[in-house]
Amino acid sequence: MARACRFVIFGATGHLARTKLLPALYRLEAAGRLPVDFSVVCFGRRPYDNESWRGMAVEALQARYGNRMDIDALERFAERLEYFRGDLADADSYRRLQAAISADAVFYLAVKSAEFPVVTQNLAAAGLADESQGWRRLVVEKPFGRDLDSADGLNRLLHSHFREEQIFRIDHYLGKETVQNVFVFRFANLIWEPLWNRNYIDHVQITHGELAGVEGRADFYDNTGALRDMVQSHLLQLLTLVAMEPPAAMDAESVRDEKVKVLKSIRPIAESEAASCAYRAQYAAAQGMPGFLEEPGVAAGSVTETYAALRLHIDNWRWRGVPFYIRTGKRMAANSALIAVRFKQPPQQLFQSTGVGREPNWLLMGIQPEQCLRAEVQVREPGLKLTTRHSQLDAGTCGCAAYHLEAYEALLLDVIEGDHSLFLRYDEVMWAWRVIEPVLRAWGRERGCIDTYAAGTWGPEDSRRLFEGEGRFWRNSLAD
Numbered sequence: 001m002a003r004a005c006r007f008v009i010f011g012a013t014g015h016l017a018r019t020k021l022l023p024a025l026y027r028l029e030a031a032g033r034l035p036v037d038f039s040v041v042c043f044g045r046r047p048y049d050n051e052s053w054r055g056m057a058v059e060a061l062q063a064r065y066g067n068r069m070d071i072d073a074l075e076r077f078a079e080r081l082e083y084f085r086g087d088l089a090d091a092d093s094y095r096r097l098q099a100a101i102s103a104d105a106v107f108y109l110a111v112k113s114a115e116f117p118v119v120t121q122n123l124a125a126a127g128l129a130d131e132s133q134g135w136r137r138l139v140v141e142k143p144f145g146r147d148l149d150s151a152d153g154l155n156r157l158l159h160s161h162f163r164e165e166q167i168f169r170i171d172h173y174l175g176k177e178t179v180q181n182v183f184v185f186r187f188a189n190l191i192w193e194p195l196w197n198r199n200y201i202d203h204v205q206i207t208h209g210e211l212a213g214v215e216g217r218a219d220f221y222d223n224t225g226a227l228r229d230m231v232q233s234h235l236l237q238l239l240t241l242v243a244m245e246p247p248a249a250m251d252a253e254s255v256r257d258e259k260v261k262v263l264k265s266i267r268p269i270a271e272s273e274a275a276s277c278a279y280r281a282q283y284a285a286a287q288g289m290p291g292f293l294e295e296p297g298v299a300a301g302s303v304t305e306t307y308a309a310l311r312l313h314i315d316n317w318r319w320r321g322v323p324f325y326i327r328t329g330k331r332m333a334a335n336s337a338l339i340a341v342r343f344k345q346p347p348q349q350l351f352q353s354t355g356v357g358r359e360p361n362w363l364l365m366g367i368q369p370e371q372c373l374r375a376e377v378q379v380r381e382p383g384l385k386l387t388t389r390h391s392q393l394d395a396g397t398c399g400c401a402a403y404h405l406e407a408y409e410a411l412l413l414d415v416i417e418g419d420h421s422l423f424l425r426y427d428e429v430m431w432a433w434r435v436i437e438p439v440l441r442a443w444g445r446e447r448g449c450i451d452t453y454a455a456g457t458w459g460p461e462d463s464r465r466l467f468e469g470e471g472r473f474w475r476n477s478l479a480d
């Protein structure tokens with residue numbers, strides 16, 4: 001007989017559950033990947049019952065997938081949903097939960113990081129960390145803490161109730177297909193490795209831009225900001241994948257060891273240098289879109305950054321002298337996540353007078369919306385005259401709407417199957433906090449002032465000062 005598995009989402013009425021977790025679980029249902037006796041227990045304080053909750057979830061999924069919806073799968077999935085009314089801080093809610101869970105269970109913390117401790121303590125007090133009736137796994141979202149101190153404290157607290165094997169520190173960027181493709185691209189091909197270092201690479205850029213603003217998450221976002229929300233986790237993880245040495249093997253520990261080495265090698269930013277290597281700003285009303293300060297729930301006069309950019313240096317043998325520019329912003333001109341590697345100029349400019357011969361080579365790794373690996377090279381135009389032009393070598397699924405996994409699809413299945421490979425070890429989290437802490441401290445001191453950028457643009461012109469006037473410019477997307 002199939003073992004029962006309960007997937008409990010704390011924060012089920014929130015943005016993450018609505019936009020990512022429930023869609024990913026529905027897609028796993030449609031792909032036939034969910035265990036037979038599996039239900040999703042949606043823990044929330046709002047007054048839903050099973051029927052109204054299922055109706056709401058079905059509507060949201062239909063709105064998202066439209067005519068790509070698999071109606072049979074949707075019906076099966078709706079049957080698996082249960083609404084559990086409770087409050088995160090109420091011990092009795094957890095005792096009731098305990099009574100409803102008899103075998104395997106996942107506890108997913110889709111709540112603010114300030115709430116991770118109370119949920120963990122209440123779960124443990126109700127006996128829900130105990131594995132005598134089945135395995136118990138705890139998924140902890142990012143940001144893991146608010147700073148290094150709180151992250152250390154949270155980690156100690158988790159370990160006082162759960163074994164490390166029960167803990168899954170999630171970063172959904174590691175579930176994205178192109179992100180995993182960075183491994184394949186780098187380590188399954190010989191041709192890039194000789195070029196992948198300070199001798200040939202001029203600099204690396206990592207961009208994450210979003211059209212959306214705070215989307216009703218002001219309470220979370222105004223207390224978090226772009227640096228904690230995106231840079232400490234997703235963008236630094238992307239940086240480690242681009243910069244790491246080949247691991248001894250593809251197992252979780254070998255890969256994590258190499259990622260940690262990269263984070264440890266990032267040159268510490270002195271607080272006094274933060275102004276020259278870090279930049280922050282906030283979106284202002286434009287093109288009919290409200291500014292951050294006009295978003296419902298944002299504190300009057302808030303200086304929380306919705307845009308953050310950093311220049312980092314990795315002081316190791318491979319990368320010394322190669323700047324890594326990373327940036328993220330809400331209400332930007334497009335949804336785009338892109339890794340852009342710019343190569344140095346050839347030592348001789350033989351074709352300078354023939355067109356765009358001075359353009360350097362770029363390697364673009366598009367993460368979203370398009371998954372694409374693109375090398376930009378120079379070619380000769382056909383014809384009598386020697387003219388050069390820019391051309392592209394595309395690999396992967398450039399320009400085509402192939403079936404793409406959603407990042408959480410793969411990761412939630414990994415949790416259910418107990419595979420830690422794509423989850424974070426605590427030292428990765430800790431070293432990532434060390435990278436950004438001096439900037440957080442410096443920005444914390446600059447109370448009351450923040451630059452702005454017009455909503456719907458690629459962010460403030462002034463962020464270019466990170467390039468130190470070296471003829472460098474931001475690559476925004478695969479298209480420009």
Ligand SMILES: NC(=O)C1=CN([C@@H]2O[C@H](COP(=O)(O)OP(=O)(O)OC[C@H]3O[C@@H](n4cnc5c(N)ncnc54)[C@H](OP(=O)(O)O)[C@@H]3O)[C@@H](O)[C@H]2O)C=CC1
Nearest residue numbers: 011012013014015016045087088110111112141142143220
């Ligand atoms: N949103 C996203 O795209 C992503 C978010 N994350 C992470 O996920 C986490 C949650 O983010 P997000 O969903 O955006 O945040 P939201 O603010 O949208 O959701 C927070 C949830 O917590 C619930 N909650 C708060 N207090 C209580 C309480 N006392 N009792 C019961 N429920 C309570 C809220 O319930 P109520 O609805 O009643 O207020 C809501 O469901 C964060 O750590 C974030 O970093 C990670 C990746 C992507």
Ligand SMILES: O=C1O[C@H](COP(=O)(O)O)[C@@H](O)[C@H](O)[C@H]1O
Nearest residue numbers: 142172210229230234337368407
């Ligand atoms: O973790 C987060 O990620 C999302 C962006 O994720 P994506 O997969 O849509 O790129 C971001 O909107 C959110 O603020 C942040 O908490």
